[in-house]
Amino acid sequence: MARLDQMRSVLGRCTPPEHLRGQVLDQVRTMRAGQREDTIRGAHAALSGKVKDGRDGRRGGAFGHAVAVAPGGAAVSRRGFVIAGAAACLGVGAVGVGLASRMRGGAGSGGAPGASGAAAAGTDAGALAANPFGLAVAYADEGGEPAEPGSPVALEARLDGLLPIGDTTGWYMTLKLNLACVGEGIETVTYSLAGDAARVTDGSEPSPVPDPLLGTYVYDSYEQELQEKGVNQTGGTVQFGTMGDPRIRGTEQGMRVDDWLSARTAERLEAGLDPLEMFSFTVDYADEPGWDGTFATEWGEAYRVLRVTFQDAFWACDEVVAAKRAWLDASAKGGETSEELQANQEAARAARAAYEELFCEVAATEESLYAWLQSVNRTCFGLAAEMLAQVTLGVDATFADGSTAHRDYRIEPVENLDEVADGRFAALVERYGLGEEAYDPSLAPFWNFSDYVPEPDEPDERLTRALFSIADVTEA
Amino acid sequence: MGRFRCGRDCGAAGRRVVRDEAFIAQAMDRWGPAVWRTALMHVPTWADAEDVYQEVFIRLACDATEFADGEHLKAWLLRVALNRCRDLARRRRRRGEVVGLDDIAFEPVDPGGPEADVLRSDEVNRLMWAVKALPAKQREAVQLHYGEGLSCDEVARVLKIKPSAVRMRLKRARERLQRELGGAFDGEARPDAFGVGALHTA
Numbered sequence: 257m258a259r260l261d262q263m264r265s266v267l268g269r270c271t272p273p274e275h276l277r278g279q280v281l282d283q284v285r286t287m288r289a290g291q292r293e294d295t296i297r298g299a300h301a302a303l304s305g306k307v308k309d310g311r312d313g314r315r316g317g318a319f320g321h322a323v324a325v326a327p328g329g330a331a332v333s334r335r336g337f338v339i340a341g342a343a344a345c346l347g348v349g350a351v352g353v354g355l356a357s358r359m360r361g362g363a364g365s366g367g368a369p370g371a372s373g374a375a376a377a378g379t380d381a382g383a384l385a386a387n388p389f390g391l392a393v394a395y396a397d398e399g400g401e402p403a404e405p406g407s408p409v410a411l412e413a414r415l416d417g418l419l420p421i422g423d424t425t426g427w428y429m430t431l432k433l434n435l436a437c438v439g440e441g442i443e444t445v446t447y448s449l450a451g452d453a454a455r456v457t458d459g460s461e462p463s464p465v466p467d468p469l470l471g472t473y474v475y476d477s478y479e480q481e482l483q484e485k486g487v488n489q490t491g492g493t494v495q496f497g498t499m500g501d502p503r504i505r506g507t508e509q510g511m512r513v514d515d516w517l518s519a520r521t522a523e524r525l526e527a528g529l530d531p532l533e534m535f536s537f538t539v540d541y542a543d544e545p546g547w548d549g550t551f552a553t554e555w556g557e558a559y560r561v562l563r564v565t566f567q568d569a570f571w572a573c574d575e576v577v578a579a580k581r582a583w584l585d586a587s588a589k590g591g592e593t594s595e596e597l598q599a600n601q602e603a604a605r606a607a608r609a610a611y612e613e614l615f616c617e618v619a620a621t622e623e624s625l626y627a628w629l630q631s632v633n634r635t636c637f638g639l640a641a642e643m644l645a646q647v648t649l650g651v652d653a654t655f656a657d658g659s660t661a662h663r664d665y666r667i668e669p670v671e672n673l674d675e676v677a678d679g680r681f682a683a684l685v686e687r688y689g690l691g692e693e694a695y696d697p698s699l700a701p702f703w704n705f706s707d708y709v710p711e712p713d714e715p716d717e718r719l720t721r722a723l724f725s726i727a728d729v730t731e732a
Numbered sequence: 733m734g735r736f737r738c739g740r741d742c743g744a745a746g747r748r749v750v751r752d753e754a755f756i757a758q759a760m761d762r763w764g765p766a767v768w769r770t771a772l773m774h775v776p777t778w779a780d781a782e783d784v785y786q787e788v789f790i791r792l793a794c795d796a797t798e799f800a801d802g803e804h805l806k807a808w809l810l811r812v813a814l815n816r817c818r819d820l821a822r823r824r825r826r827r828g829e830v831v832g833l834d835d836i837a838f839e840p841v842d843p844g845g846p847e848a849d850v851l852r853s854d855e856v857n858r859l860m861w862a863v864k865a866l867p868a869k870q871r872e873a874v875q876l877h878y879g880e881g882l883s884c885d886e887v888a889r890v891l892k893i894k895p896s897a898v899r900m901r902l903k904r905a906r907e908r909l910q911r912e913l914g915g916a917f918d919g920e921a922r923p924d925a926f927g928v929g930a931l932h933t934a
Contacts, residue, residue, distance in 0.1 A: 260906070262856055263863065263878040272768035272785055277760050280789045284756055287749045287793070689822075 418562075418667065418724040420680075425633045425701055427570035429640045431562045431724070441656040450664075451647035562667075566639040573635045576618055576628065577701060579611035615697040625694060630681050632701045637677040637723060641669035648729065664730045669723065676721050683718035749793045756793050763806050764789075766880055767813045773864060773875045774817035784816045807890050810880070814872055814890070821868070862912045863905075870905035873898050 418431050571581040587604040591597030618628040644667040653661045670676060694700060767788050771781035791812055799805040863874055876887045877898070884902075888895040 260859070260863075260874065260878040260909070263860070263874070264881055266856060266860060267769045267773075267879050270769050270772070271765045272760075273782070276768075276782060276785050277757070277764065280760065280786050280793075281753060281757060283786070283790055284749055284753055284793045287790075288753075 418722070418726070419720070420723070425629060425636055427567045427636075428563060428565040429636060431564065431640075442653050443656055444654045446650075446652040446654075448650040448652070449647050450650060564640045564643045566636075566643050569639045569642070570636065573632060573639070574628075576611070576614045577632065579607070579614050580697075580700075583607040583611040612697050615700060619695055619697075619700070622690065625690065626685065629690070629694060629701055630678060633681045634674050634677045637669070637673055641673060641724070644668070644724065649726075662730070663728060665726050666729045667724050667726050670725060673723060676718075676723055679718040679721065680723070683716045687716070750796050751793050756789055759792060759805060759809070760789055762802065763809050766806060767809050769879060770810055770813045770875060771817060773879065774814065774868070774871065775820055780820055784813055784820065787816050788813045803886075807886070810876065810890050811892075818868070858913060859909070862909050865912075866905055866908060870901050870908065873901035874905045877902060 420429055420431055570577065572578055583604065586600065586607040589600040589604070591600050617624075619625045647666075649665040649667065651663050651665070655661070764785070768781065768785055771784035771788075772778075775781050775784060788809055792809065797808060799808065863871060866874060872891060873887055876882045876890060877884065882890065884895045884898045887898045891898065
């Protein structure tokens with residue numbers, strides 16, 4: 257009898273054909289040779305006067321031993337220098353020292369893959385992502401010098417801050433919370449969300465989610481338990497993104513899953529709290545994030561994301577979507593008797609037929625389908641903006657001297673949000689196409705690109721345009 | 733012989749090699765088999781698998797990601813490999829291409845080994861083919877978890893989904909395999925009992 261765990265044994269000694277290794281290395285050499293001319297031109301340009309203000313290059317004999325002094329006076333190896341030159345050739349606005357030092361620790365490293373490499377943070381004093389969450393407070397940096405403890409704190413947004421992750425058209429949106437700053441003497445940072453819609457919950461995806469195979473909802477068992485306890489998950493929320501599974505955490509603490517979950521749930525219910533509500537958490541400023549950008553919090557691993565849900569408003573956003581909701585609701589109904597079950601199944605079939613009729617109208621042509629999805633997508637950004645307007649993002653810093661600082665921020669949509677959202681949608685469709693999933697009534701309009709290659713070969717300005725901005729709303 | 737397509741997929745127009753040849757070579761030595769197995773399980777033909785393999789390591793050569801450790805690099809390679817496989821499938825779907833599966837036989841390396849009879853059995857071959865015929869999402873989870881030995885959390889990080897979703901995909905895959913294979917399939921996972929095995933093309 258075959259078992260899945262035999263897969264590893266069967267595949268275990270499977271190795272790639274020997275010629276592949278040589279082909280890859282040959283191609284790398286060919287590409288590198290093709291780059292050589294550009295590299296030489298870039299290096300010569302830098303050496304001949306483009307690098308000034310303490311950056312004048314010194315040639316140490318042959319080109320192969322060229323050494324340059326990068327901003328700040330740090331000596332840059334030939335490798336770092338060459339890369340900086342190459343970056344200049346490409347028009348990349350890279351910061352010389354930062355790039356070079358990062359490359360030495362990573363891409364340009366001759367170290368063995370698998371060896372523990374130096375983390376990026378800390379090698380680039382000017383990097384904004386010094387804090388693990390990418391969002392931090394800092395002493396106001398006026399005149400180039402860090403202010404004294406107790407001075408006002410400030411927050412900055414990087415270019416790719418608050419952009420969607422996964423580009424899902426549906427009743428939730430995940431935004432990259434890539435706000436950052438640097439500061440001195442910060443020990444911990446506490447992040448908090450305030451407002452009726454604020455929540456910090458577990459789970460990397462909202463549940464329930466419609467299952468295309470079953471044509472109905474699939475509830476995550478944990479959240480289903482909470483729903484059975486009366487916790488309302490259908491309204492809109494704004495959450496920090498954590499992936500810590502409370503059941504796993506319970507196991508790690510040596511408790512049976514059910515016991516741990518029950519204890520935590522009871523504890524929070526007794527305190528009058530929603531078991532899912534974790535409004536704030538604290539991270540050590542010096543903590544390094546995990547390789548995938550996660551970092552440890554008291555609630556588990558957290559991502560640098562802000563997750564916004566708007567279920568009720570989404571399902572009412574147009575008649576097609578509303579019809580789908582009616583079908584999903586109908587199909588989720590069972591029955592205590594066979595007659596009741598049969599009646600509910602018939603109702604579900606009728607609801608499905610009604611939805612599919614509407615869907616077929618909007619999916620009649622690629623143009624009409626595009627227009628519908630674009631409209632739903634635009635609506636989703638508007639709904640997300642409405643939810644974000646209901647919360648305040650608080651940041652509390654604790655400094656080494658014991659002093660603290662607090663700031664409140666609000667995330668606001670850009671003025672031309674619809675236009676930017678439409679542009680983003682157009683860029684994604686151009687890049688990836690609508691895909692056959694878009695024509696599937698059981699999936700639509702949950703249309704997303706997250707399953708496919710997210711790495712663009714060429715930058716598209718429409719995909720980096722800001723959708724939201726952050727405003728300091730701290731009361732004096 | 734694989735059809736190398738770096739000019740398109742590696743983006744020769746905008747990408748440059750930024751890593752040492754030694755780094756790429758060592759990465760292939762250490763993680764190449766995992767990338768190869770991943771490619772074989774998710775594309776229909778041997779030639780496609782060769783393409784995917786080459787594209788993955790050329791992308792590594794052109795990518796400036798700083799890897800924290802070997803596991804980070806492995807996860808990155810597997811993710812890129814899966815993305816390449818998905819890309820290939822999407823391109824084929826758009827072009828309306830239907831590609832037959834290569835005749836790949838799954839056989840043990842050591843014909844005289846204690847588990848050879850089991851590994852050589854038709855049941856194992858049927859299982860491997862049934863896994864290859866699973867829906868892509870289930871197949872990815874099965875291959876990474878059972879084929880590569882990644883934990884559910886590790887699979888979740890590679891696939892960028894939550895662990896509970898991984899478990900759900902595995903559960904559905906087992907159910908589907910049970911339907912497909914009936915009594916020839918034991919859905920219960922057990923500790924690895926075999927030491928060797930191999931994959932050969934016919």
